[in-house]
Amino acid sequence: MADGTMTGKRIHNFNAGPSILPAEVFQQAAAAVLDFNGTGLSILEFGHRTPEFTAVMEEARSLVKELMNLDANHEVLFLHGGASTQFMQVPMNLLDTKDTAAFTDTGVWSSKAIKEAKIFGNVDVVASSKDKGYTYVPKNYVIPAHAKYFHYTTNNTIEGTEVFDIPETNIPLFADMSSDILSHQMDFNRFALIYAGAQKNIGAAGVNVVILDKHILKGIDRKLPSMMDYRLHIENGSMLNTPPVFAIYVCLLTLRWLKKQGGVAAIEKVNREKADLLYQTIDAYPIFRPTVAKEDRSRMNVVFVMDDPEKEKEFLALCKKENMVGVKGHRSVGGFRISLYNALGLDSVKAITGLMRAFATR
Numbered sequence: 001m002a003d004g005t006m007t008g009k010r011i012h013n014f015n016a017g018p019s020i021l022p023a024e025v026f027q028q029a030a031a032a033v034l035d036f037n038g039t040g041l042s043i044l045e046f047g048h049r050t051p052e053f054t055a056v057m058e059e060a061r062s063l064v065k066e067l068m069n070l071d072a073n074h075e076v077l078f079l080h081g082g083a084s085t086q087f088m089q090v091p092m093n094l095l096d097t098k099d100t101a102a103f104t105d106t107g108v109w110s111s112k113a114i115k116e117a118k119i120f121g122n123v124d125v126v127a128s129s130k131d132k133g134y135t136y137v138p139k140n141y142v143i144p145a146h147a148k149y150f151h152y153t154t155n156n157t158i159e160g161t162e163v164f165d166i167p168e169t170n171i172p173l174f175a176d177m178s179s180d181i182l183s184h185q186m187d188f189n190r191f192a193l194i195y196a197g198a199q200k201n202i203g204a205a206g207v208n209v210v211i212l213d214k215h216i217l218k219g220i221d222r223k224l225p226s227m228m229d230y231r232l233h234i235e236n237g238s239m240l241n242t243p244p245v246f247a248i249y250v251c252l253l254t255l256r257w258l259k260k261q262g263g264v265a266a267i268e269k270v271n272r273e274k275a276d277l278l279y280q281t282i283d284a285y286p287i288f289r290p291t292v293a294k295e296d297r298s299r300m301n302v303v304f305v306m307d308d309p310e311k312e313k314e315f316l317a318l319c320k321k322e323n324m325v326g327v328k329g330h331r332s333v334g335g336f337r338i339s340l341y342n343a344l345g346l347d348s349v350k351a352i353t354g355l356m357r358a359f360a361t362r
């Protein structure tokens with residue numbers, strides 16, 4: 001465990017996902033595996049239609065609404081399948097063969113969302129940063145008014161860019177927020193649909209959070225497989241079939257933790273401090289070369305390289321020796337990626353920036 005409770009070894013976990021969760025969440029989840037709420041049963045053997053689990057589901061959904069300040073039009077669902085399933089489920093519900101969806105192509109994940117949408121309808125890629133290896137966020141593009149919806153990725157987990165301003169448009173706005181949901185304040189009500197895999201800022205892998213404005217579902221007139229149909233999931237309170245009970249429980253514990261920290265505004269403050277410290281360290285020493293445009297730097301996934309591959313190997317070995325894990329960059333970018341999700345403490349960022357400083361000045 002990241003706080004060393006089990007091994008006595010302090011580990012700093014910079015993994016990109018699944019990633020660090022709060023230490024108290026690990027402890028509470030472990031306790032519930034042995035005895036869920038004093039019932040004498042494990043959460044792993046607990047019926048999902050019991051009053052106890054229904055209460056878990058209800059509290060988790062209402063905490064998402066509360067933490068994101070969602071209005072009454074927005075429904076919150078916990079669904080199976082990872083964010084990748086949403087790449088398909090969104091257009092399957094909301095994009096007809098003759099419709100067009102507008103997208104920006106800002107990285108590996110948005111290009112996967114585009115690929116899946118093309119199976120169901122037309123796609124208009126209104127801007128792309130592929131020409132420069134997805135190292136910046138395109139701006140000043142035009143979103144066509146006739147498109148059914150506009151989809152973008154708020155944080156590009158692999159490349160390390162983040163979109164801080166919500167695009168202006170009158171058409172329904174959809175976003176993949178897998179890697180920066182709940183990390184900074186936004187007017188979430190401006191979105192008609194948001195989805196996120198849980199395994200970064202929300203909880204454990206195996207579940208998605210999908211938030212949608214009920215009104216966008218009104219015009220659907222095609223036949224959909226039941227498990228793909230958002231309307232059925234809403235009618236059944238996210239319990240159309242057996243939900244991923246344990247993963248949802250871990251989400252509840254993480255959401256409770258976030259509320260206790262002071263919610264999204266409070267965690268944003270810490271997230272800014274962590275990112276500032278790390279980028280200042282990168283900028284201070286020329287041995288570290290940031291790979292993305294300064295104004296688009298992600299506060300969740302910090303990507304940089306060194307020009308000498310031998311030195312990169314040396315630094316990675318040093319991180320390993322110092323119990324700093326998850327530092328290696330994604331294979332498509334190379335170098336380093338340090339993820340700074342909500343549960344990562346400032347102390348871990350101080351530890352790695354200390355190591356970077358020592359490495360750069362030795």
Ligand SMILES: Cc1ncc(COP(=O)(O)O)c(C=O)c1O
Binds near residue numbers: 083153155176198
């Ligand atoms: C922005 C983004 N979208 C989608 C995905 C895919 O998520 P999943 O593995 O849950 O399908 C990821 C995974 O890291 C991601 O970072």
